[in-house]
Amino acid sequence: MIQEVIQRLGADIAAGLQPAETDCLAVREQIAASKPMSIAEIYEALSKAGCMDLEIARICGRTLRNVRTLSAVYRQEGIRNLVAEGRVSVSMAYQAIEDSDLTGLSALATLQAGIVMSLKKRAQRTGRAPSGGQGAASILLGEELATLGIPSIGKQDAGEPRAGLHGALSRLAQVLVRAAS
Known part of the structure; x- marks a missing residue:
């Protein structure tokens, strides 16, 4: 049903006609009852x-910002799956995509770095050690940084996962600063 409506809307716009209000209303009703990635699928179908x-x-x-944000997240398959599963917010995913454009790192690695940094901030606030995939994030960041020619996590960091992660995050911060200037 919604696919037919989307096709009619696309045909109307391609012909230079004003879209039928009933079709717009049908799309809006579908969106109102949907989750973010389902909405992004509708945006993608309208785009196609x-x-x-x-x-x-x-x-x-x-x-327009909502459309561009959800469309950008939808186009990144790995991140789209994390958002669809509810593991990551749309805003955090979109920020990672924007940061990855600046740094040259993959959006997924940037997202993981952001998650690790938010875990560290939460640990500082609560006074408890951070939990989560710090080791996996360190490895992935090290691989991404190596592709940019930035030294990977050294053996001196191997015994202490947090130290290795700290080094990788420091190098990522340097790349971000260089990209911003």
Whole structure:
């Protein structure tokens, strides 16, 4: 049903016609009952039907920022799955995608670095040791940094996972600073 509506909307826009209000209303009702990645699928279908982001925003009754954010997250398959499972928020995923464009690191590695940093901040607030996949994040960050020619985590860091992660995060911060300037 929704696919037919999307096709009609795409055909109307391609023909230079004003989209039917009933079709727009059907899409808005579908969106109102959906989760973020389902909404992103609708945005992607409208995009494939020939609608631009601004037209999608108008049809769906959403902001252009919302359309661009969810579309960017949807196009990153690994991150899309994490958001769909509820493991990561849309805003954190989108921030990782933006940061990855600046640093050249993969969006997934940037996201993992962000998760680790948020765990460290939470640990500082609560006074408890951070839990989570710090070791996996260290390995992935080390691989990503090596592809950029930045020295990987050394053997001196191997005995202490947090020290290795700290070094990788420090190198990531240096890359971010260089990219921003």
